[in-house]
Amino acid sequence: MTDKKPETRTIAIDTIARVEGEGALRVTVKDGVVQDVELKIFEPPRFFEAFLVGRHYDEVPDIVARICGICPVAYQMSAVHALEQIFAVRVVGALRDLRRLIYCGEWIESHTLHVYMLQAPDFLGYESAIAMAKDHPEIVTRGLRLKKAGNALMTLLGGRSVHPVSVKVGGFSRVPLRRELEGLKEELLWARDAAVETVRWVAGFDYPDFAQDYTGVALRPPDEYPFNEGQIVSDNDLRIAAAEFERHFSEEQVPYSNALHCTLHGAPYLVGPLARLNLNHDHLSLLAKEVLVDTGLSLPLRNPFHGIIARSVEILYALEESLRLIDQYDPPSSPAVPVAVKPGTGMACTEAPRGILYHRYTVDGDGLIREAKIVPPTSQNQRRIEEDLRAYLPRVLDLPNKQAALGCEKVIRCYDPCISCATHFLTLDIRREGDAPAASEVEL
Amino acid sequence: MRDEHGKLIRIIGLGNLLRGDDAVGLLAARRLRERVGDRTEVVEAGMAGLEILELMAGARAVFVIDAVRSGRAPGTIHRLDASASPISPILFPHSSHALNAADALELGRTLGALPPTVIVFGIEISDTEAGRPLSPPVARALDEAVEWILRESERLECTNSI
Numbered sequence: 387m388t389d390k391k392p393e394t395r396t397i398a399i400d401t402i403a404r405v406e407g408e409g410a411l412r413v414t415v416k417d418g419v420v421q422d423v424e425l426k427i428f429e430p431p432r433f434f435e436a437f438l439v440g441r442h443y444d445e446v447p448d449i450v451a452r453i454c455g456i457c458p459v460a461y462q463m464s465a466v467h468a469l470e471q472i473f474a475v476r477v478v479g480a481l482r483d484l485r486r487l488i489y490c491g492e493w494i495e496s497h498t499l500h501v502y503m504l505q506a507p508d509f510l511g512y513e514s515a516i517a518m519a520k521d522h523p524e525i526v527t528r529g530l531r532l533k534k535a536g537n538a539l540m541t542l543l544g545g546r547s548v549h550p551v552s553v554k555v556g557g558f559s560r561v562p563l564r565r566e567l568e569g570l571k572e573e574l575l576w577a578r579d580a581a582v583e584t585v586r587w588v589a590g591f592d593y594p595d596f597a598q599d600y601t602g603v604a605l606r607p608p609d610e611y612p613f614n615e616g617q618i619v620s621d622n623d624l625r626i627a628a629a630e631f632e633r634h635f636s637e638e639q640v641p642y643s644n645a646l647h648c649t650l651h652g653a654p655y656l657v658g659p660l661a662r663l664n665l666n667h668d669h670l671s672l673l674a675k676e677v678l679v680d681t682g683l684s685l686p687l688r689n690p691f692h693g694i695i696a697r698s699v700e701i702l703y704a705l706e707e708s709l710r711l712i713d714q715y716d717p718p719s720s721p722a723v724p725v726a727v728k729p730g731t732g733m734a735c736t737e738a739p740r741g742i743l744y745h746r747y748t749v750d751g752d753g754l755i756r757e758a759k760i761v762p763p764t765s766q767n768q769r770r771i772e773e774d775l776r777a778y779l780p781r782v783l784d785l786p787n788k789q790a791a792l793g794c795e796k797v798i799r800c801y802d803p804c805i806s807c808a809t810h811f812l813t814l815d816i817r818r819e820g821d822a823p824a825a826s827e828v829e830l
Numbered sequence: 831m832r833d834e835h836g837k838l839i840r841i842i843g844l845g846n847l848l849r850g851d852d853a854v855g856l857l858a859a860r861r862l863r864e865r866v867g868d869r870t871e872v873v874e875a876g877m878a879g880l881e882i883l884e885l886m887a888g889a890r891a892v893f894v895i896d897a898v899r900s901g902r903a904p905g906t907i908h909r910l911d912a913s914a915s916p917i918s919p920i921l922f923p924h925s926s927h928a929l930n931a932a933d934a935l936e937l938g939r940t941l942g943a944l945p946p947t948v949i950v951f952g953i954e955i956s957d958t959e960a961g962r963p964l965s966p967p968v969a970r971a972l973d974e975a976v977e978w979i980l981r982e983s984e985r986l987e988c989t990n991s992i
Contacts, residue, residue: 433960437848452848455877499880503929503937516933519940527941534884549876 411794412642413779420779423772425798426643438758443469443727443749447553450745450760455548456499459492459540460738462553463614464745464760469555471629471732472749473725480718481557482614487711488543488550489613489736490704494536494577496739497659497697497704500802501588502529505694508796509591525587528580532701535577538570539708557722567712574709581702582677588694589681594781597688598774602661603650603766605737611669611703612662612737619665620650621686628735631744637761647768648761654769657741658801659696660687671706674699690774690800697802727753738763740802764803771801839870839983840889844896844931846877850962851904851955854972855895857964858951861976867987879929883938891947891986893979896931898952905967907975908952912939917950949982951975 414421434453438446450465451458463485470477477485502525503515512518519526542562544550552559603624607616618626626634637646649655663670663678664686670678678699687696733746741763748757774797782793843859846852856874863872873885886892898908900918910917912935929937931950938944953975957965964972 434848437961449848452846452877455846455879499929503880514933515929516936516940519937523941526937530880530883530941533880537881537884546874546876548878548881549874 411775411798413775413794415779415783418783420776420783423775423779424640424642425768425772425775435758435760438747438755441755443555443747443753443755446747446755446758447555448551451549451551451553453760454762456496457492457738457740457743458548458550459488459544459553460736460743461745461760462550463489463736464734464738464743465747466553466555467614467734467736468732468745468747469749470725471734472730472747473555473728473732475556475723475725477557477723480716481561481721481723483711483715484543484558484561485553486613487539487708488553490708490711491536491539491543493704493739494701494708495533495540496536496802497701498529498533498536498584500739501584501694501697501701502526502533504802505799506588506591508799509588509694528583532577532580532584535570535573535705538573542566542570554722556725557718557720559721561717561721564715564717567715571709571712574705574712578673578702578705578709581698581705582673585677585681585695585698585702588698589683591694593689593691595689596691596778598690598777600661600688600770601650601653601655602664602686603655603657603742604662604665605735605742606665607669609669611666611671611707614736618735618742620655621661621665624650628744629733631733631735631761632746635744635761635766637765643768646761646765648766649769654773655766656770657763657766658693659700659739659741660690660693661741662737663687663696663699670699670703671710673706674703677702690797693800693802727751731757740764741766764801767801767803771798771803774800838890839866839893839986840886840891841866841870841872841893841895841979841983842875842878842882842885843873844875844878844882844894848960850957850959851965851968852897852958854897854953854955854964854968854975855951858895858953858972858976858979861972862979862983865976865980866983869987870983879931880934880937882931882934883943886938886945886948887943889945891983892945892949893983894931894935894948894950895975895979896950896952897955897958899955900952902954903967904954904956904965905971906954907971907978908950908954909978910950910952912948912950913944913946947986951979 410426412424438449446465447462450461453461507515507518510518515526540550545552601620601622603620605612605616606619635648635650637648640647667685681695729749729751731748735742735744743763744761746759747755750756775794778797782790841859841862843855845855847856859872859874866872875885916936917932953971955968
């Protein structure tokens with residue numbers, strides 16, 4: 387349905403399959419040149435921010451865990467660290483290690499879901515993981531088992547697999563026994579081998595030549611791969627504490643979306659596995675470093691399609707880190723450190739699977755939340771996704787609508803956008819001017 | 831035969847407690863927990879997607895309760911036998927997860943990993959605004975669905991094949 391001489395053409399994507407959440411993309415092309423690229427998100431976590439106001443601080447971890455079904459631990463971790471900053475509570479030693487460990491579980495689960503079920507079908511030519519499972523049941527089964535290894539960590543430390551309940555300000559409501567953690571080791575060792583296979587598997591995919599000029603942003607602790615701590619750094623020399631986030635990063639409302647777009651000094655930037663790996667690869671574990679070298683890729687990675695490799699390397703890292711933390715685990719004398727409420731404002735950033743997640747809370751003298759601000763990774767990547775699409779679109783403009791739209795979807799999926807941090811779902815249709823609008827809509 | 835979770839019949843409730851009608855599956859599970867028999871286990875699975883495959887593992891019969899939106903009147907209860915044939919993913923658009931319940935069940939079927947009996951109860955919802963209670967038609971459907979599932983699980987408990 388390509389028109390002979392369409393001067394202006396609109397490609398609209400509503401409901402992007404295999405993207406968490408709800409949103410849409412609209413692209414306008416004039417005389418063969420991309421004019422506007424607008425990624426729409428319908429429902430940002432603003433009402434969760436409002437919902438938190440007036441609640442007691444100890445309810446916050448449970449409420450924010452319900453913002454996203456995929457990364458509840460990330461929301462809990464950013465929340466408790468911001469609140470602990472207000473109360474001058476420091477969580478160290480075994481409790482700090484357990485927080486790293488539960489975060490490892492979430493990365494393993496979330497990354498494996500994306501690598502195996504959401505993005506691998508794009509590279510292997512399947513419309514879904516279900517279609518892929520018909521031809522490659524052993525690969526999909528490996529993915530499910532790998533994901534389950536992460537889930538086992540979440541279940542043990544979080545008290546429940548899907549919606550963790552044991553994380554609290556000051557620590558946990560319950561900590562595991564040594565033998566409970568030891569009981570996971572055998573499966574984690576299998577998973578570590580499976581993660582090595584995963585990196586090799588995805589490194590063998592065919593990648594488009596699509597290097598982009600990114601400004602990556604990630605946490606960078608002095609001596610470890612980041613989860614809960616570290617300065618916010620960029621590859622253009624930013625180096626700040628989480629408390630300074632809002633001085634450098636600003637959110638703006640755009641007319642076509644009710645999610646806010648976040649920029650760094652007014653410019654788009656990248657968060658997530660690619661940025662994290664580029665900025666912290668020297669902190670990877672030994673095996674993860676070796677396997678990354680074996681891929682033959684040179685850092686920094688600049689191709690968004692390589693995100694699946696970065697994610698796979700991080701799965702391997704998270705497994706090695708889990709095994710290390712379990713081996714050195716010495717149960718703390720108490721599951722949480724005492725908390726004395728005092729009024730104030732606290733900010734924290736942690737590394738959600740999809741990138742840095744910023745929280746700021748103001749608490750009054752009774753421990754009630756007066757203000758809450760949440761900046762999820764997907765809102766930070768939105769401008770970057772639009773820039774990628776702008777660069778990618780000329781490659782697909784000559785294709786029929788359906789294939790052009792699928793190409794756009796693949797670019798968007800590279801980011802594993804968790805639009806459910808913001809909302810529910812996205813539909814995909816293509817409209818070209820000159821066609822009758824309804825007739826040119828294509829449901830994918 | 832007892833599985834790692836210890837029960838032969840499992841009821842899995844899905845939803846988000848903070849999103850109005852989207853809580854209905856979880857609330858149904860919560861009510862059922864108080865009333866089911868010895869051989870039935872109830873799991874509140876929140877916003878689980880693919881995880882329901884793990885949560886079903888080892889059970890002989892599973893009831894999944896989730897919110898659905900198909901355009902029917904709010905409060906309509908759909909009873910779908912997923913063990914007999916695929917259920918329509920179109921019914922479950924409001925999953926905030928990568929793979930919704932229908933996708934997860936289809937993946938399970940493809941891999942031969944479904945329990946012998948899988949019944950999905952989908953309750954039509956309307957209002958998912960944060961912090962709202964169930965809307966009246968959905969609250970009524972919750973009562974009805976709980977009784978319905980209870981009857982079915984009791985019947986299965988009495989069946990020798992389970």
